[in-house]
Amino acid sequence: MSAVPESRFSLEEYLSRERVAEYKSEFYQGEIFAMTGGSPTHNDISVNIVTALKNSLRGSGCRPSASDQRIRIPANGLCTYPDASVVCGDREFDDIDKDAITNPVVIFEVLSKSTERYDRGKKFDLYRELESLQEYVLVSQTEAQVEKFVRQDDGDWLLTVLKGPEAVLKFASIDVSLTLSEIYEDVELQPEEAE
Numbered sequence: 001m002s003a004v005p006e007s008r009f010s011l012e013e014y015l016s017r018e019r020v021a022e023y024k025s026e027f028y029q030g031e032i033f034a035m036t037g038g039s040p041t042h043n044d045i046s047v048n049i050v051t052a053l054k055n056s057l058r059g060s061g062c063r064p065s066a067s068d069q070r071i072r073i074p075a076n077g078l079c080t081y082p083d084a085s086v087v088c089g090d091r092e093f094d095d096i097d098k099d100a101i102t103n104p105v106v107i108f109e110v111l112s113k114s115t116e117r118y119d120r121g122k123k124f125d126l127y128r129e130l131e132s133l134q135e136y137v138l139v140s141q142t143e144a145q146v147e148k149f150v151r152q153d154d155g156d157w158l159l160t161v162l163k164g165p166e167a168v169l170k171f172a173s174i175d176v177s178l179t180l181s182e183i184y185e186d187v188e189l190q191p192e193e194a195e
Helices: 011-020 040-057 116-120 122-127
Strands: 025-028 031-034 062-065 071-073 078-080 084-088 106-110 135-139 145-151 157-163 168-171 176-179
Touching: 011 025, 011 078, 040 062, 040 084, 040 106, 040 176, 078 122, 116 122
Parallel strands: 106 135
Antiparallel strands: 025 031, 025 078, 062 084, 071 078, 084 106, 135 145, 145 157, 168 176
16 A cells, blocks of 8 residues: 555445546545555566466466456455456455455566565565465566565465566466566666656
C-alpha cells in the first residue's frame, strides 16, 4: 500500500467507488489505498509473465490473470490487485465482491522501490491466509532475479532465489517452468532506481 489512507469505509463503499474510479485502489480494514502506476519496466515484466503463463498453461485447466483482476482474502478482508496470478479449476468469487477471485494458486508481484517492503512483509503475511495459495513470486526489476516462496506441508514457506537469464523457475502447483529470459524478454532493467 503506497499512499496515506483517505478515511474509513465499508467494503460496499469501497466497491462502489472502485467501479467508477479512474485508478485502482486496495482496501484493507476500512481504509482505501490508491495504487501507484507502474513504470514501463514494471509493465513489460508483468506482460511477459502473463504471456508466458498463458502459453504454458493452455489446456491445463489453469488460467493466468493480469493486474486488473482483483483478489479478496476473506480471512482478513484485503482486496488487492497482484501483478499476475493463476487459478486452477473453477475460479471462486467472493460472496460480497463478485468480481474478486478468492482461490489463486500462484501470485506474482513485481517489486518496485515504493512497494517492495510491503510486498515482502505485510502483503505476504496477508496473502498467506489464502488457503489456495501454494507459491508466491517476487520479481525484481533492477536485475534478473526472482524469489519464489513455496508453501510446505507443515505450513512453512521455503524460499528459492533464482538469478540470471538462464535460470528456470519451476512451479509444482501448476506444472509449468518459465525461464528468467522469458520473464525479462525485451526488458530494460533499472539497476539504479526502480519506481
